Amino acid sequence: MSQPSEMEIFREFIRKKGLRYTPEREIILREILKIHDHFDVDELYLRLRNQGHRISKASIYRTLPLLIECGLVQEVYQEDGHMHYEHIYGHEPHAHFRCLSCRRVEEFQDERLEEVAEEFRRKHGAEIKRVRYELLGYCAACLKEG
Known part of the structure; x- marks a missing residue:
């Protein structure tokens, strides 16, 4: 049996919560699935707006916690x-290293996570629902610069 799609998972989740599955929520999720990097609400909002979608930042802010949950x-x-x-759905678990100087973010995988x-x-x-590992420090290039 194949893995359910992100859309199927979200539709079922929304139904179980007794919420409406709106076109706006679907458009937001579809656009997020096209982004293969980290994003923030402003970037997502601009991407949607540039495609002619009239979706408010408030709609994005209300949808993100549902997608996280x-x-x-x-x-x-x-x-x-x-x-x-x-x-993250369908992606291998990974962690992030963030350079405090140049702000570069590097993803890495390790089975020990x-x-x-x-x-x-x-x-x-305990019941673990989500895991998020983040290392903060200075990358080799920034350390060389002093």
């Missing part, structure tokens, strides 16, 4: 006063 999107990091996101979450779950009897 159903496991399609996650918050990645906060910078300059606003959150950056990425779509899942092991840490699983060990915590077993040890503390």
Whole structure:
């Protein structure tokens, strides 16, 4: 049996929550799925507007928590006063390194990330819904510059 699509997951999630599946929500999700990098609300809003969609920032801000709750999107990091996101469904778990100087973000994978979450779950009897790992520091190039 194949994995359900992001649209199917979101439709079912919205239905179970007793909310309306609106065209705006679908347009927002479709555009997010086209972005293969981190994004913020302003960038998403401009992309939609440039395509002729009349979707407010408020609609985006109301839709993002739903997409996060159903496991399609996650918050990645906060910078300059606003959150950056990425779509994660179907992607391998990964972490992020952020350079505090040049602000470059580098993604990396390590099987130990899942092991840490699983060990915590077993040890503390917790239910883990989402995992987000972020390393903050200075990249090699910035360290060379001093």
